[in-house]
Amino acid sequence: MTTTKLCLIRHGETAWNAERRLQGHTDIPLNAKGMLQARQMAQALKNINLAFDFLYTSDLKRAADTAQAVVELFGVEAQVDSALRERHFGALQGFSISEAPLQRPDIWQAHIARDLDHDLEGGESIQQFSSRVQKALDNIQMRHAGKTILVVSHGGTLDMMYRIASKQSLGAERVASVPNASLNWISHSQGDGWSVGQWADIRHLEDPALENVDL
Template sequence: MKITRFCLVRHGETDWNVARRLQGHTDIPLNQHGLAQAAQMAKALKAINLQFDVLYSSDLQRAANTAGAIETQFGVKSLSDQALRERHLGALQGLTIDEAPQIKPELWSIHLSRNLDHPLEGGESIKQFANRIHTALENIRMRHEGKTILLVSHGGALDMMYRLASSQSLESEKAVAVPNASLNWIRHNGQTWQVDKWADTSHLKNVALDNLDL
C-alpha cells in the first residue's frame, strides 16, 4: 500500500486580507508581514528537516511568493498549477466583507447561505470550485503516488481539500480554520483520504491571520 502525503500551506498575509477584502482570483501580492510569515515558515520547515519530494503552488502571486520562500530555503523549484487557485468569487471580488452586503446584498446573502450551484455573477459555484480542487489534488496524487508533496494554495482551496479528506459535506459550515502560512497534513492510502494534522501555526509565533476568503 503506497501512502501519498500532502503538506498543505496557505499563502502569507496580503493587504487585502488585512482590509477584509475578498480576493478570489484577483492577483494580490504578499505584504511585508506576509513575506515575513513565508520566510519564517520556510525556515521552520528547514529547521525541522521536512522531507518532501515535490513542491506545488497556485499560480497566483500570493501563493507563488510564499512558495518562493521555500524554494530559497530548500534549493528547489515549485511547479505552478492554475487549478490550485482560490475560488473565483465573481462580482464579490474586490469588495470588503462590510461593502459586499451594501453593494451586492442579494449576492452576499446567496454567498453566506452556501448555495452550491450559484456562480456569483461570473465566478464559480461551490460545486464547480470543489470539482476543480478535487480534480487537481487527485491529478497530483496520481502523478506522485507514494511521495510527499508540499503544496502552497489558498484558504478556500485548502478548506475544500479538508472537506475531501475528512468527508465533510459541501453544505456544512466551515469546520476548521486555515491560517496564513499554516501547515496542514492529509494523506491517501491508495483507497481513501484522511486528515493527519490541521492548522499548525506553532512555527509562526502567533503572527498568522485566519482565513477571510470564505
C-alpha cells in the same frame, strides 16, 4: 499500502487579508508581514528536516511568492498549477466582508447560504470549485503516489481540500481554520482514500496569523 502525503500551506498575509477583502482570482502580492511569514514557514520546514519530493504552487502571486521562500531555502523548483487557485468570487471580489452585504446583498446572501450552484455573477459555484480542487488533488496523487508533496495555495482552496479529505458536506458551515502561512496535512492511502492529519499549525510564526474570510 502506498500512502501519499500532502503538506498544504496557505500563502502569507496580503494587504487585502488585513482589510478582510475577498481576493479570489485578484492577484494581490504579499505584504511585508506575509513575506516574513513565508520565510518563517520555510525555516520551520528546514528545522524539522522535512524530506519532500515535490513542491506545487498556485500561479497567483501571493502563493507563488510564499512558495519562493521554500525554493530559496531548499534549492528546489516549484511546479505552478493554476488549478490550485482560490475560488473565483465573481462580483464579490474586491469587497470587504462588511462592504459586500451592503453593495451586493443578493449575491452575498447566496454566498453565506452556501448555495452550491450559484456562481456569484461570473465566478465559480461551490460545485464547480469543488470539482476543480478534487481534480487537482487526484492529479497530484496519481502523479506522485507514495511521495510527500508541498502544496502552496489559498484559504478557500485548503478548506475545500479539508472537506474532500474529511468527507464534510459542501453545504455545511466551515469548520476548518486556515490561517496565513499555516501547515496542514492530508494523506491518501490506497483503499482508504483521503484523510486529514495535523491541521492549522502556526507554531512557527512569531505573531498571530489571520483567519481566512473565504466561506
